Amino acid sequence: MQPIDFYFDFSSPYGYLASTRIDALAAKYGREVRWRPILLGATFKVTGLPPLPTVPLKGDYSRRDFLRSARFHGVAYRHPGVFPIASQAPARAFYWVERQDPVKAKMLAGALLEAYFTRDVNISNPSDTVRIAAGLGIDGTALEAALNDPAIKERLKAEVEQAIARGVFGSPFIFVDDEPFWGMDRFDQIERWLKEGGF
Amino acid sequence: MQPIDFYFDFSSPYGYLASTRIDALAAKYGREVRWRPILLGATFKVTGLPPLPTVPLKGDYSRRDFLRSARFHGVAYRHPGVFPIASQAPARAFYWVERQDPVKAKMLAGALLEAYFTRDVNISNPSDTVRIAAGLGIDGTALEAALNDPAIKERLKAEVEQAIARGVFGSPFIFVDDEPFWGMDRFDQIERWLKEGGF
Numbered sequence: 282m283q284p285i286d287f288y289f290d291f292s293s294p295y296g297y298l299a300s301t302r303i304d305a306l307a308a309k310y311g312r313e314v315r316w317r318p319i320l321l322g323a324t325f326k327v328t329g330l331p332p333l334p335t336v337p338l339k340g341d342y343s344r345r346d347f348l349r350s351a352r353f354h355g356v357a358y359r360h361p362g363v364f365p366i367a368s369q370a371p372a373r374a375f376y377w378v379e380r381q382d383p384v385k386a387k388m389l390a391g392a393l394l395e396a397y398f399t400r401d402v403n404i405s406n407p408s409d410t411v412r413i414a415a416g417l418g419i420d421g422t423a424l425e426a427a428l429n430d431p432a433i434k435e436r437l438k439a440e441v442e443q444a445i446a447r448g449v450f451g452s453p454f455i456f457v458d459d460e461p462f463w464g465m466d467r468f469d470q471i472e473r474w475l476k477e478g479g480f
Numbered sequence: 481m482q483p484i485d486f487y488f489d490f491s492s493p494y495g496y497l498a499s500t501r502i503d504a505l506a507a508k509y510g511r512e513v514r515w516r517p518i519l520l521g522a523t524f525k526v527t528g529l530p531p532l533p534t535v536p537l538k539g540d541y542s543r544r545d546f547l548r549s550a551r552f553h554g555v556a557y558r559h560p561g562v563f564p565i566a567s568q569a570p571a572r573a574f575y576w577v578e579r580q581d582p583v584k585a586k587m588l589a590g591a592l593l594e595a596y597f598t599r600d601v602n603i604s605n606p607s608d609t610v611r612i613a614a615g616l617g618i619d620g621t622a623l624e625a626a627l628n629d630p631a632i633k634e635r636l637k638a639e640v641e642q643a644i645a646r647g648v649f650g651s652p653f654i655f656v657d658d659e660p661f662w663g664m665d666r667f668d669q670i671e672r673w674l675k676e677g678g679f
Contacts, residue, residue, distance in 0.1 A: 328536050330529075337527050338649040342660060352679055353669050450537040461541060466665035470552050480551055 284313040286456040288444050290321040291368035291390075292405075293452035294347040294358070295465045297398045300391065301356050303455070306468065310475040312457075316387055318372035321365075323441045324450045332365055350465065357399045366397070366405035369437065370428055374410050376436045377427040378419060389414055483512040485655040487643050489520040490567035490589075491604075492651035493546040493557070494664045496597045499590065500555050501667065502654070509674040511656075515586055517571035520564075522640045523649045531564055549664065556598045565596070565604035568636065569627055573609050575635045576626040577618060588613055 285307050289296030300316075307314045325332065334340045344360065351358030371393045379386035392413050396402035404410050407428050415421035427433050444454070448461055455462045457474050473480055484506050488495030499515075506513045524531065533539045543559065550557030570592045578585035591612050595601035603609050606627050614620035626632050643653070647660055654661045656673050672679055 324537070328538055330535060330538070336529060336649075338523070338644070338647050339527055339529070342647060342649065342662060345660070346662070349669065349679075353672065445537070448537050448541060450535075450541065461544070463541060463545070464665070466663070469668075470548065473552065480548075 282312055283458055284315045286317055287314050288317045288319050288449050288452065288454040288456075290319055290452040291371040291393060291397065292365040293321065294360075294398065295350070296452035297358075297394045298350060298354055298356055299453035299455070299465045299468070300394055302354070302465075302468065303453075304387075306472060306475070309472075312475065316375070316390055317440060317444065318368070318375045318390065318437075319441045319444045319449065319452070320368060320372065320437070321452055322367070324445060327445055328450050330450075334365060354465075357395075359399050359401060361397055361403070362401050363403050363405075366403060368405060369434075370407045370410040371404045372437050373428050373433045374414055374424055376440065377424060377430075377433050378414070385417065385419065389417055389419065392417060481511055482657055483514045485516055486513050487516045487518050487648050487651065487653040487655075489518055489651040490570040490592060490596065491564040492520065493559075493597065494549070495651035496557075496593045497549060497553055497555050498652035498654070498664045498667070499593055501553070501664075502652075503586075505667065505671060505674070508671075511674065515574070515589055516639060516643065517567070517574045517589065517636075518640045518643045518648065518651070519567060519571065519636070520651055521566070523644060526644055527649050529649075533564060553664075556594075558598050558600060560596055560602070561600050562602050562604075565602060567604060568633075569606045569609040570603045571636050572627050572632045573613055573623055575639065576623060576629075576632050577613070584616065584618065588616055588618065591616060 285303070287303050289300060304314050333343050347360060348358060375386050375390050378389050393404050393410060396413055397404045402409050404413070407425065411421045411425050414424050447456065451463050453465060455471060457471060460474060462471050484502070486498070486502050488499060503513050532542050546559060547557060574585050574589050577588050592603050592609060595612055596603045601608050606624065610620045610624050613623050646655065650662050652664060654670060656670060659673060659678070661670050
């Protein structure tokens with residue numbers, strides 16, 4: 282069976298919430314999940330939409346909803362002091378590690394999201410991303426160099442472009458057999474789709 | 481116990497889906513629902529957001545999601561030929577009927593939403609709104625005059641302004657004891673809030 286594609290931005294609270302659930306949901310139906318970090322800034326250029334926190338009324342609501350949704354789903358959450366952040370460093374780190382070890386790349390992504398969303402570590406800093414990676418036994422010196430490697434930059438850019446070509450405009454954004462689902466709040470529809478093969 | 485406030489635009493597919501469920505959900509917890517038609521156009525002026533169907537990528541996704549969400553919730557849905565529409569006529573009709581008979585106003589709102597979202601009746605036309613109202617035993621001649629009555633226009637305007645002052649920026653938008661919930665996809669959180677008095 283085709284793996285599920287899970288697109289997210291490391292700076293997205295709903296992406297973080299989804300990251301804590303997507304593998305377990307997929308496993309229940311015998312599916313693997315391919316994690317695909319992207320940069321929402323690039324999608325905003327296509328949609329013309331502003332970043333959520335800057336929108337009058339909706340920005341205030343969203344801050345309340347991040348916290349309430351985390352409580353609702355039983356996920357630890359502390360709203361980061363700096364928010365949103367540019368997420369090139371963690372996203373590049375992910376793709377660099379993934380080339381060698383896809384399982385470790387997912388572990389790294391989980392550790393980075395947890396650091397940002399529960400311990401207020403600003404993972405947009407390459408040094409913080411490298412430190413967290415090193416804590417998982419990843420070669421910090423090599424990773425630090427990789428974050429500025431044109432090939433890795435290009436790789437992330439290509440992933441973002443491919444995501445946009447598939448219609449991705451937000452985070453989380455999930456494909457099950459090419460059916461697109463946007464948002465943590467589509468998990469109930471995703472589960473039914475997995476169970477029934479569509480509806 | 482305080483009634484639940486249910487804000488919606490007659491042109492909103494997710495507002496329509498929510499309208500088919502909100503009273504039953506509230507009744508389960510001994511609550512009444514106050515239906516509050518509003519005009520999303522006015523909220524867009526405050527948020528600076530464009531109407532959903534016009535947004536690149538997100539507009540296409542939303543059309544797919546309207547249909548899929550209707551199937552998921554088991555609600556009849558046919559995407560209207562003219563969409564979105566200006567919803568002054570149905571909203572004014574609602575507030576005019578509500579002054580005399582709140583129960584009938586809700587029946588009228590349900591009939592108007594059903595006409596627009598299952599039979600492609602363009603309820604932005606005052607004549608269509610009046611015809612549907614007349615079918616429910618409402619005085620069509622008096623309603624037709626009311627739709628241009630400055631007092632009714634003012635009443636709708638005041639409701640929209642009050643909604644915006646409470647933070648409403650989308651449809652459906654629901655308040656349970658002043659806790660705001662945006663979207664049909666917050667019904668699971670609304671239910672828990674009603675059950676537990678917060679979480």
